[in-house]
Amino acid sequence: MTRPSQRREMARNAVAQHQVSKSCDRYSPKLKDENEKISDLLVGLTKTRKTWGFGLCFLHLRNVKGHPWNHKRVYRIYCVLELNLEGSKNR
DSSP: OOOOOHHHHHHHHHHHHHOOOHHHHHOOOOHHHHHHHHHHHHHHHHHHHTTTTHHHHHHHHIIISSOOOOHHHHHHHHHHHHHHOOSSSSS
């Protein structure tokens, strides 16, 4: 088992050898396939249940379907797809 100081030294050596930044060493992007799955589910939900906003869609995905996705991630995809409900115009 390596100590934290040894791990830091190994990371420094790897970064120095490959000439990349430290942040690139630790960053691992989320899977694009998962984002596509989230977008497909959101589009399907909003087509079948037109009055549901983000909150109900997210709760359905989390509690009924059992997906462990973070609400910020799902909301980012929800906004990119422009699925936001229009406000009432009778004010």
